[in-house]
Amino acid sequence: MVKVIIDDIEVEVEPGTTILNAARQIGGDVVPPAMCYYSKLQGSGGKCRTCLVEVAAGSTADPRPMPKLVASCSTPVMDGMIVKNKTSERVYDNRAAVTEFLLINHPLDCPICDQAGECHLQDLGFEHGKEGTRYEEKRRTFDPIDIGDKIKLHMNRCILCYRCVYVANQLTDKRVHGIMHRGDHAEISTYIEQAIDNDFSGNVIDVCPVGALTDKTFRFKSRVWFLKPMEASCECTKCAGKAVVWMFGDEIYRVTGRKDKYGEIEDIDGKTAWICNECRFDKKDKSQWNIEGPRVINRHSVIAQNQYLVDERIESKKLN
Amino acid sequence: MGRKLLLEHIDVPGIETFEVYRKNGGYRSVEKALKTMSPQNVVEEVQASGLRGRGGAGFPTGMKWSFLAKPEGVPRYLLCNADESEPGTFKDRYLMEKIPHLLVEGMIVSSYALGCNQSYIYIRGEYMWVLEIVEKAIAEAYANGFLGKNILGSGYDLDLAIAPGGGAYICGEETALIESLEGKRGNPRIKPPFPAVRGLWGCPTVVNNVESIAAVVPIVNDGGAEYAKIGIGKSTGTKLISACGNLVKPGVYEIELGITVEEFIYSDEWCGGIANGKKIKACVPGGSSVPILPANLITKTAEGVDRLMSYEGLAEGGFASGSMLGSGGFIVFDEDQCIVRNTWNFARFYAHESCGQCSPCREGTGWMEKVLRRLENGQGHMHDIDLLAEINKKIEGNTICPLGDAAAWPVAAAIRHFREEFEWHVTHPDEAVKRNFGIASNHMPLV
Numbered sequence: 009m010v011k012v013i014i015d016d017i018e019v020e021v022e023p024g025t026t027i028l029n030a031a032r033q034i035g036g037d038v039v040p041p042a043m044c045y046y047s048k049l050q051g052s053g054g055k056c057r058t059c060l061v062e063v064a065a066g067s068t069a070d071p072r073p074m075p076k077l078v079a080s081c082s083t084p085v086m087d088g089m090i091v092k093n094k095t096s097e098r099v100y101d102n103r104a105a106v107t108e109f110l111l112i113n114h115p116l117d118c119p120i121c122d123q124a125g126e127c128h129l130q131d132l133g134f135e136h137g138k139e140g141t142r143y144e145e146k147r148r149t150f151d152p153i154d155i156g157d158k159i160k161l162h163m164n165r166c167i168l169c170y171r172c173v174y175v176a177n178q179l180t181d182k183r184v185h186g187i188m189h190r191g192d193h194a195e196i197s198t199y200i201e202q203a204i205d206n207d208f209s210g211n212v213i214d215v216c217p218v219g220a221l222t223d224k225t226f227r228f229k230s231r232v233w234f235l236k237p238m239e240a241s242c243e244c245t246k247c248a249g250k251a252v253v254w255m256f257g258d259e260i261y262r263v264t265g266r267k268d269k270y271g272e273i274e275d276i277d278g279k280t281a282w283i284c285n286e287c288r289f290d291k292k293d294k295s296q297w298n299i300e301g302p303r304v305i306n307r308h309s310v311i312a313q314n315q316y317l318v319d320e321r322i323e324s325k326k327l328n
Numbered sequence: 329m330g331r332k333l334l335l336e337h338i339d340v341p342g343i344e345t346f347e348v349y350r351k352n353g354g355y356r357s358v359e360k361a362l363k364t365m366s367p368q369n370v371v372e373e374v375q376a377s378g379l380r381g382r383g384g385a386g387f388p389t390g391m392k393w394s395f396l397a398k399p400e401g402v403p404r405y406l407l408c409n410a411d412e413s414e415p416g417t418f419k420d421r422y423l424m425e426k427i428p429h430l431l432v433e434g435m436i437v438s439s440y441a442l443g444c445n446q447s448y449i450y451i452r453g454e455y456m457w458v459l460e461i462v463e464k465a466i467a468e469a470y471a472n473g474f475l476g477k478n479i480l481g482s483g484y485d486l487d488l489a490i491a492p493g494g495g496a497y498i499c500g501e502e503t504a505l506i507e508s509l510e511g512k513r514g515n516p517r518i519k520p521p522f523p524a525v526r527g528l529w530g531c532p533t534v535v536n537n538v539e540s541i542a543a544v545v546p547i548v549n550d551g552g553a554e555y556a557k558i559g560i561g562k563s564t565g566t567k568l569i570s571a572c573g574n575l576v577k578p579g580v581y582e583i584e585l586g587i588t589v590e591e592f593i594y595s596d597e598w599c600g601g602i603a604n605g606k607k608i609k610a611c612v613p614g615g616s617s618v619p620i621l622p623a624n625l626i627t628k629t630a631e632g633v634d635r636l637m638s639y640e641g642l643a644e645g646g647f648a649s650g651s652m653l654g655s656g657g658f659i660v661f662d663e664d665q666c667i668v669r670n671t672w673n674f675a676r677f678y679a680h681e682s683c684g685q686c687s688p689c690r691e692g693t694g695w696m697e698k699v700l701r702r703l704e705n706g707q708g709h710m711h712d713i714d715l716l717a718e719i720n721k722k723i724e725g726n727t728i729c730p731l732g733d734a735a736a737w738p739v740a741a742a743i744r745h746f747r748e749e750f751e752w753h754v755t756h757p758d759e760a761v762k763r764n765f766g767i768a769s770n771h772m773p774l775v
Contacts, residue, residue, distance in 0.1 A: 054518035055686045057726050076725045082518045105722035109691035142715055145698040168684060187513065187684070190496070192694030194684030 010087040014038055015095050027080035027091055028059055032270070039270075040093050041103070041132050043110070043217050044169035045081035048272055048280045052174050053081035056167065057106050058132060062099050065090040077102055100136070107136040112143040113192065114218075115164045123219030125232040128271060129167060148192060155185060156204035158224050158289045159213060163195050166220035172196065172212035179282060180206040196220070207246055210288040214265045214273060225289050226254075226262035235261055237303040242296055246284035250276050252303050260292045266303070330584040330597075331558060333546040333566050334539070338426050344461060346468035349429040355474055357548035361437045362482040365548075370441035374544060376552030378564035383409055383500075383537030384615065384655040385730075386639045389544075395524040396442055397532040405533045406439045406447040407509065408541050410462075411493050411500040413452055414615035415677055416657030419568035420538035422580040424451075424458045428465035432488065434541035436474060437548050439486050442534055446487050450505050453495035463490055497681035501729045502535035503527075504683065515685045516729035537655075539568055560586030563638035567656055573611075574662035576600035585638045589613070590627040592637050593660065606662035610746070613642050614654020616674045617734030619741030620667070621651050647741070667749050668760075671742040672700035678735035689732040692723040696739055703750060706757030713750045717743050 009020045014031050015038045021030045029047065031039045040061055045053035053059075060077035068088030077099060080091070093099055111133060118124040150163035168187065173196075176183040185198040198204060204212075213221045235254040240263075242249040254262045265273040265283050273280050291297065332338075342348040349355075361370050375390030396404060408431065412420040424431055431449070439447045451459045466488055469475045477485045491509050493499045499508045503517035506528050527533025543565060547555045556564045563585040569592070572578045577600040583592060592598045593608070602608050611626045612618060629635050630649035635642065642653045661670065679697035684690045696719055702708050720736035727733070743750060753760045 054728060057686050057688055060726060079518070079728075102722065102726055106687055106726070109687045109695075109722070112691055112695060143695065145695070145702075148694075167687065168690065170685075189684070190498070191679055191682035191684045192690050194690065 010085055010089075012085040012087075012089045012091065014091045015093050021085060023087075024084050026053075027061060027063075027078070027083050027085055027089075028053075030085050031080065031091075031093065037094060040080050040099075041128070041135070042081055042270070043128055043132065043167060044171060046171050046174070046215055046272055047270075048275075049171060049174040049178060049215070052169075052171055054079045056110070056169055058103055058110075060099060060102055060106070062092040062096040063089060064092050104136045104138065107132050108138065108142070110167050111137065112141070113148045113164075114167070115147065115149075117165070120228075121162075121165065121219040122222045122227055122232075123165075123216075126271075127219060128217035150195060154224070155198050156209060158210065158285065159204060160222050160224050160227060161196060162220050162222065163197075164220075165218045166196055167218055168194055168196070169217055171215040171217065172221060175211050175215050176204075176206075176209070179208045179211055182206070207284050207286075208282055210285045211265065211273075211282050213288075214267065214282075217271065223262055223288070225292070229261050230256055237305060239266065239300040239303050240297040241300060242287060242291060242298060244284060244287055247287060248276055248279065248281045249283070249287060250281045251283050251287055251297075253297055253299065255294075258294055260294060260297070263288050263291060269305075330582070330587065331566065332582050333555075333558075334423065334430065334542050334568065335427075335580075335582045343427050344429070344465070346429065346465070346472055349427070350472075353549075354429055355433055357545045358433060358436050358440075358474055359480060361440055361548050362480050362484055367441045367443055370437060370544075370548060373547055373552035374441070377543075377547045377555040378552075378559075378562060379540065379543055379547060379555070380563065380639060381537055382539035382543070382567065382655070384414070384617070386653065389536060389540050392524070392536070393442060393534060395522070396534055397525045398443070399532070403446065403531050404442055404444045405528045405531055406435065406442050406444045407502075407505065407528065407533060407535045408435060408447070408449040408538055409500060409502065409505055409535050410449055410451040410455070410458075410538045411497075411505060412538070412655070413454070413495075413497040413500055413681075414617060414655050414657055415674065416572060416612060416659040417570055417615045417655045418572075419570045419580050419656055421455060421458055422570070423538060423542060423568065424455075424462055428462045429469070430542045430545060431462065431538055432465050432469050432474075434544045435488055436469075436479070436486060438534075438536065438541050438544050439488075440484055441544075445485050446489070448489050448491050448509060448528075450491045450493060450499070450509055452500075453493045456492070459490055459492055466490065496683075497677075498683045498729070498731060501731065504729065505535060506533060515683050516731075518728055558584050560636060560638050561640055563640060563653075567637075567653070569637070569656045569658050571599050571658040571660070573658075573660035574603045574606060574665070575660050576603050583637055585636075586641070587637050588627070589635045589637055589641075592658075593627070599658075599660070602660065602662050604662070606664065608660060609663045609665060610661040610667060612651070612657070612659040612661075612738070613637075614652045615657030616659070616677065617737060618652040618654040619647060619650070619737050620671075620745065621741075622745040625649050625745075647737070648744075651741070666704075667742055667746040668700070668704050668753050671739055672697070672704045674738045675700050675735065678731065682731060682735070683729075686726075686728045686732075688723045689727045689735065692719050692732070693735045695719055696735070700739070703753050704760065706753065706761040708750075708754045708757075710751065710754050712754070713743060713747065 040059040042059045043056035059080045061080045063074040065071040067086030152162045188197045240253045253260045337352045379389045380386045498504045499514040501516045504514040508514035523533040594601045629644040639653045644650045675697040679693040682689045682693045720740045723732045724736040
């Protein structure tokens with residue numbers, strides 16, 4: 009076990025753990041935001057640069073500070089490392105800058121975006137964004153396209169986190185979509201508008217941190233904060249069948265995987281509970297699900313409101 | 329007359345063929361290394377030579393080689409980075425085009441030193457004709473027993489192959505080059521792990537520039553200590569400089585590191601001064617990614633000492649009043665050239681070549697390009713200049729690979745040294761559009 013100090017809080021973690029995961033063991037607002045890192049996807053992370061932190065001391069053996077900010081999602085901790093996240097002015101400045109960079113080509117169409125309320129970029133903008141924009145140029149625009157019959161791609165909103173590419177690589181037999189072109193004209197696309205057709209392709213919607221990939225069976229049906237998230241399970245031959253159904257009255261509006269507070273699909277019985285397309289898109293009748301009880305959701309800015317159960321740590325901070 | 333190590337026989341007719349190259353002392357180093365030296369001896373000679381990477385960063389080659397992990401039973405790879413695409417740099421192309429066997433020879437000796445049995449030369453996609461030249465040289469080396477199984481009866485096997493790139497600047501970054509060679513999208517990897525531990529196909533890998541590998545040949549021939557005598561301080565040996573811009577004699581020159589910048593620009597042996605009797609206005613001494621120097625800081629440092637053509641000499645004064653030797657792309661601007669237009673041109677290149685993987689570089693380079701385009705086209709505002717300075721500060725150091733820094737530095741330096749010219753573009757939009765280049769005579773005549 010190695011000891012690492014993050015924002016003056018000491019934590020003991022396994023050797024080889026990344027700074028971000030060490031911070032997640034502490035929890036609360038010590039955890040840097042992560043737009044591209046997804047612990048369940050191998051190789052993800054390092055791209056969005058929102059999780060940059062300052063390393064004030066590299067390790068006990070070599071206590072020099074690191075000159076650059078490091079990506080906490082891909083930097084392993086060393087024994088005696090001292091990390092500054094929320095206690096560092098520099099980190100906040102750069103995070104605000106990255107937020108600005110991510111937003112300059114973003115359409116900011118939250119009022120009509122299905123992701124609003126559970127959008128990581130919205131949270132990031134809420135915490136680190138500035139009022140107004142300094143960007144006077146024309147924004148990069150694309151037309152929304154269908155990739156597969158159940159998934160809509162709004163390339164305008166995409167922040168090129170590569171998560172959906174990793175999902176297709178690691179969950180499905182054959183990847184038919186990826187990043188085309190370079191630089192700020194890079195885009196997610198299928199090979200000549202090929203349809204994504206695979207039992208687990210719907211998971212790209214769950215991993216998308218923004219509203220770039222949305223569920224066509226749910227689009228424009230309701231705002232997420234009007235829905236009741238309920239834990240539900242079903243007998244499914246393809247997947248574990250553990251999902252969250254989002255209900256309005258007795259009607260199921262949409263089905264998603266069980267995401268934890270970092271927006272990642274939870275592990276159930278030691279296996280990541282990705283759900284299959286049949287559960288996600290076709291089982292919209294209450295009789296098809298065994299509803300277990302309400303789902304606790306926190307950390308997200310909007311849908312976390314009006315939740316009766318709240319994280320005690322956050323509560324105690326508010327009182328102080 | 330400076331000493332020539334790499335370009336010594338460049339003018340010999342037919343030097344690109346094996347026979348002529350061999351007659352002029354070619355492949356001596358292979359014989360010497362394979363017959364009389366152990367791989368460790370070769371590494372030690374390179375370390376003793378003080379050779380520094382010629383690709384731009386200037387990291388000591390011997391040290392890079394010593395970092396190579398050597399686990400049992402795992403192959404090691406040597407990759408030659410011939411993806412030379414920095415604007416202003418064309419030295420590797422010249423070397424490969426004129427004297428391809430020097431590179432092949434260097435590859436054999438370096439691969440022997442590192443214990444690699446398979447090496448690759450990654451050539452830029454735009455250099456297709458160069459690829460054919462090098463391919464022919466490799467075929468000749470195979471035919472004469474310098475490549476393949478049991479080279480010169482020493483029991484050492486080496487296969488050398490060429491991999492053409494698709495024409496992306498980013499594939500000159502070593503981990504992106506490895507990704508591209510593996511057949512993937514050329515995105516830089518997140519480091520650590522470094523290629524010396526996990527590179528090509530997860531095996532330990534060394535990536536070296538063409539010129540660094542070619543320089544191993546004279547080092548092995550004459551000994552590292554002999555090589556270290558040339559040059560000044562920690563900048564040892566000779567360096568190819570590709571001089572371009574408003575010069576009387578642009579071209580590729582081999583200089584001994586440590587000559588003065590003044591001598592290099594003005595003496596007849598090298599560039600022969602500024603073309604058309606004009607005055608020098610600015611100079612980018614190491615390829616487009618290094619900071620630009622204004623006229624008063626080119627030949628003298630801020631302290632008034634003569635500036636030298638060496639890694640330390642050009643970096644004298646740090647970023648405030650210095651620059652970098654970089655890859656040796658020496659670009660000179662005369663008094664008629666427009667710095668704003670030039671900066672925009674560079675920014676456009678980086679916006680086009682950013683891989684789009686990490687957000688500061690992807691969005692920042694595009695943003696800077698758009699702001700600079702507006703400034704150049706007379707639609708800029710005063711606050712745009714500060715905005716540019718802000719953006720590049722936020723890109724620098726926050727990206728996965730050095731492309732972000734390379735995009736940020738030229739813009740930062742141009743604003744630092746030529747702020748008046750940017751302001752002139754804002755206050756004189758009509759003239760800026762009309763002239764499009766060359767505002768020195770309007771705004772700040774150089775007397």
